[in-house]
Amino acid sequence: MNNMETIGLLKERERQVYLKGEQPFEMDCEKKSLAGAVSQRACVFCGSRVVLYPIADALHLVHGPIGCAAYTWDIRGALSSGPQLHRLSFSTDLKETDIIYGGEKKLYSALSELIDLYSPHAAFVYSTCIVGIIGDDVEAVCKRVSEEKGIPVLPVHSEGFKGTKKDGYRAACQALFKLTGRVDTQGINKHSINILGEFNIGGEAWIIKDYYERMGVQVVSVMTGDGRVREIEKAHGASLNVVQCSGSMTYLAKLMEERYGIPWIRVSYFGIEDVSSALYDVAGQFSDEPAIMEKTRELVKDEVSRIYPQIREYRKDLAGKKAALYVGGAFKAFSLIKALRHLGMNVILAGSQTGTKEDYEVLRELCDEGTVILDDANPIELSKYVIEKDADLFIGGVKERPIAYKLGIGFCDHNHERKIPLAGFIGMLNFAKEVHETVMSPVWRFTPRRAVGVINE
Amino acid sequence: MEALDKSKLLRHTTREIKERAALTVNPAKTCQPIGAMYAALGIHGCLPHSHGSQGCCAYHRSTLTRHYKEPVMAATSSFTEGASVFGGQANLIQAIDNIFTVYNPDIIAVHTTCLSETIGDDIPQIISKAEEEGKIPKGKKVIHANTPSYVGSHVTGFSNMTKAMVDYFAQSTGNTKDQINIIPGWVEPSDMEEIKRLAGIMGIRTVMFPDTSGILNGPQTGRFHMYPRGGVTIEGLKSTGDSMGTIALGQTASSAAAHALDTRYKVPFDLLDLPIGLLATDRFVDALRRMTGASVPESIEIERGQLLDIITDMHQYFYNKKVGLVGDPDQLISLSEFLVSIDMWPVHIVTGSPGKAFEKKIGEITSGSPYKVNVRAAGDMFMFHQWIKNDPVDLIIGNTYVKYIARDEDIPFVRHGFPILDRIGHSYFPTVGYKGGMRLLEKILNALMDRQDRDADAKNIELIM
Numbered sequence: 001m002n003n004m005e006t007i008g009l010l011k012e013r014e015r016q017v018y019l020k021g022e023q024p025f026e027m028d029c030e031k032k033s034l035a036g037a038v039s040q041r042a043c044v045f046c047g048s049r050v051v052l053y054p055i056a057d058a059l060h061l062v063h064g065p066i067g068c069a070a071y072t073w074d075i076r077g078a079l080s081s082g083p084q085l086h087r088l089s090f091s092t093d094l095k096e097t098d099i100i101y102g103g104e105k106k107l108y109s110a111l112s113e114l115i116d117l118y119s120p121h122a123a124f125v126y127s128t129c130i131v132g133i134i135g136d137d138v139e140a141v142c143k144r145v146s147e148e149k150g151i152p153v154l155p156v157h158s159e160g161f162k163g164t165k166k167d168g169y170r171a172a173c174q175a176l177f178k179l180t181g182r183v184d185t186q187g188i189n190k191h192s193i194n195i196l197g198e199f200n201i202g203g204e205a206w207i208i209k210d211y212y213e214r215m216g217v218q219v220v221s222v223m224t225g226d227g228r229v230r231e232i233e234k235a236h237g238a239s240l241n242v243v244q245c246s247g248s249m250t251y252l253a254k255l256m257e258e259r260y261g262i263p264w265i266r267v268s269y270f271g272i273e274d275v276s277s278a279l280y281d282v283a284g285q286f287s288d289e290p291a292i293m294e295k296t297r298e299l300v301k302d303e304v305s306r307i308y309p310q311i312r313e314y315r316k317d318l319a320g321k322k323a324a325l326y327v328g329g330a331f332k333a334f335s336l337i338k339a340l341r342h343l344g345m346n347v348i349l350a351g352s353q354t355g356t357k358e359d360y361e362v363l364r365e366l367c368d369e370g371t372v373i374l375d376d377a378n379p380i381e382l383s384k385y386v387i388e389k390d391a392d393l394f395i396g397g398v399k400e401r402p403i404a405y406k407l408g409i410g411f412c413d414h415n416h417e418r419k420i421p422l423a424g425f426i427g428m429l430n431f432a433k434e435v436h437e438t439v440m441s442p443v444w445r446f447t448p449r450r451a452v453g454v455i456n457e
Numbered sequence: 458m459e460a461l462d463k464s465k466l467l468r469h470t471t472r473e474i475k476e477r478a479a480l481t482v483n484p485a486k487t488c489q490p491i492g493a494m495y496a497a498l499g500i501h502g503c504l505p506h507s508h509g510s511q512g513c514c515a516y517h518r519s520t521l522t523r524h525y526k527e528p529v530m531a532a533t534s535s536f537t538e539g540a541s542v543f544g545g546q547a548n549l550i551q552a553i554d555n556i557f558t559v560y561n562p563d564i565i566a567v568h569t570t571c572l573s574e575t576i577g578d579d580i581p582q583i584i585s586k587a588e589e590e591g592k593i594p595k596g597k598k599v600i601h602a603n604t605p606s607y608v609g610s611h612v613t614g615f616s617n618m619t620k621a622m623v624d625y626f627a628q629s630t631g632n633t634k635d636q637i638n639i640i641p642g643w644v645e646p647s648d649m650e651e652i653k654r655l656a657g658i659m660g661i662r663t664v665m666f667p668d669t670s671g672i673l674n675g676p677q678t679g680r681f682h683m684y685p686r687g688g689v690t691i692e693g694l695k696s697t698g699d700s701m702g703t704i705a706l707g708q709t710a711s712s713a714a715a716h717a718l719d720t721r722y723k724v725p726f727d728l729l730d731l732p733i734g735l736l737a738t739d740r741f742v743d744a745l746r747r748m749t750g751a752s753v754p755e756s757i758e759i760e761r762g763q764l765l766d767i768i769t770d771m772h773q774y775f776y777n778k779k780v781g782l783v784g785d786p787d788q789l790i791s792l793s794e795f796l797v798s799i800d801m802w803p804v805h806i807v808t809g810s811p812g813k814a815f816e817k818k819i820g821e822i823t824s825g826s827p828y829k830v831n832v833r834a835a836g837d838m839f840m841f842h843q844w845i846k847n848d849p850v851d852l853i854i855g856n857t858y859v860k861y862i863a864r865d866e867d868i869p870f871v872r873h874g875f876p877i878l879d880r881i882g883h884s885y886f887p888t889v890g891y892k893g894g895m896r897l898l899e900k901i902l903n904a905l906m907d908r909q910d911r912d913a914d915a916k917n918i919e920l921i922m
Contacts, residue, residue, distance in 0.1 A: 032535060033511060034555055035533075035551040036506075036534070036556040041515060042511060042512045044512070046512045066488055066606070067488030067490070067491070067513070069484060070488070071516035071517075071519070073858070084468065088467070088482060088483055089482065090482055099571075105479075106479040107479075109478070129536075130575055133541060134575065160510035161538060162538055387680075398519045398522055399518055399522055406527075406681050
């Protein structure tokens, strides 16, 4: 990092920041954040909560002091076509006496009360940090309530400090896995899939589901967007698991492969190239039925020809503009880089919170010379590089938005706060439109970086 | 069970009220650490530090960012399993070292979490150790507040960090300074600005702490400033022990720090309600006058007259309107008084923060009410919604989460309090002082009249209202 020393990098972080073109490259990632870092990362509980929360007919009870339930109350626009129980916030709201005497009684009575009131099809109980310390036997309480009420009551071992967000995904997968294999699989045909790692933000799962149905592929369950307990319970009847979002659900796919022999593939639904190959890959798995591939080709052709003319229009303005992206999982970064290329834009910074060594290797190959690649970045690093590289667009999440705006840079949320679907072909068009709107907005003329002689600093 | 109305998001809220002992549904509060973080941001050059798991810090930063629409910087001890067994000392010392090396703040303000409280980390001892080991550069400071998440609420955390500013910085030279302290409580940065403005035009020198104006309502500069221009300075905090007096606004958020200054340095204080509304602002201006001997300039009298004028113009639309309120105790007390003073009646009042004094005070304010009044401390929004189902109101005032209740019950809604996650601008316009009162009234009347317009059919819609 010899040419990037205008800001202090923690010595330990030097190998988590890389400028393409410099050698050698081996990203020192998958590390715990350093104590004292202003990291953009979250915790185990957060990982579990975002994965399971979209299951709309389940009860989600947060066992701990109030904060964890308050901060995750309806934060992710995961839409449901039916029940809305997941959008309420339930907490055992532990107090000082509970910390001293234990919270098991409270958990038991909260669970019982809620199940009586709402008759959910399943209940998830999230353990927070404190539960791991005071030693409540959450497993035993869940088991007891499950027996009494006759529904699955699943402990989610999501104590915040017991790892990273990825460990939270893992705990969520374990809970989901316990739900599978519970009912018989009648009515499921052999050309059937589960959609994993799709959370129906802005209705994205509905778009993807529609594609598969048009291809003649049956969707048994979506985990977890617009999710239902009954569907997950028969997920083991599907012939294939299609996993999007690299970090969160691969583990479940592996568990299901082991137990039920269901093969799985990894896909992305962002950008024309990736969504097309996702659909082709799935069709390719069902080669015994040529009609599926036939319909897939037709679908891709239809969809692409519908959006392409408009994308070309956006591209005229966007060609040559510079984009920075900082996302959760690296897999999303791959798709975004390709999608941005479709819009004629150059990626000058790419980073992720949770990428693996292999991810960063792929990222390096995808990026142009001079692109800054970062693992677990902090705001100072992010702002330094986007200014140095003169970005026109920042793609990130909630904590990055105000930073981009302070710098006078267009922004697109590709995380929980996106309000329009960005997945699928229509999603690519929405993405192009949103990028175009923000990058081309006249307001950036006023930002000091670009302003022509309004008030000189 | 009642039939579910599928057009309602909160269709699961039942009308029948059952007491719940073990369960909070749709909280009207959050935990202490976020309040400590917000308060610490009101010190110039300060980096708040969350001594706990990484998620706490991420959640607080996200929530504060969503509310204030500004970058919110804070660091974390990033607890791991090891730390939870052996204590967080190593993490905190390493954190202090890393923070001063890389982010170079003047102050690190450490707050604890449920995790570090329960494992029993002794923060002052850890800070001393860091000092001994030379991890705290000369002229830099590490302060702390204990903020166990299972006690009180976010307001308690704010109060604790505000008091920590006194504990760590206040000094007494023996010479009283020609200045007063103002502890504003958990209000918007715009409110802090307005409070300073009022004191300023009376010619009074003030030290406000915490002071998030200029930090969380800053201008767009085209640059990212880790430590924006605003905030109370260390010099300012040191001098609080020499001030003529302290005005503390809001019992819950501000009294602890005021008491500490009084006990330690004999700085007398006036504990007032937040200056929301005519009467509370009168008391605030009067306290400024009495404490300093300053006279009230004509410009303030004009502002007051303008508020009164607006009240007069609007009063005919307010007669006996019923209002539901959710929020933090200090805000709700002043809001209730303001509403009652203009002939509107709070009938359901809920705060998530515990404290029986709150219920008593609201009871006093609403004692002349023609309606039955429900008030609850340590309540939640589920309970509030049930009350509304049983006894509907004309208006709801509360934070963003109240939106769903207002929508389901089709009741006009004014956003006030924390957090507001779905509107922009609240951090730039005050609701305190006479000007803030005017803005609040405009919002209230707009909400009522927009509803009247929406509901009027073609024949009844009025041009002049």
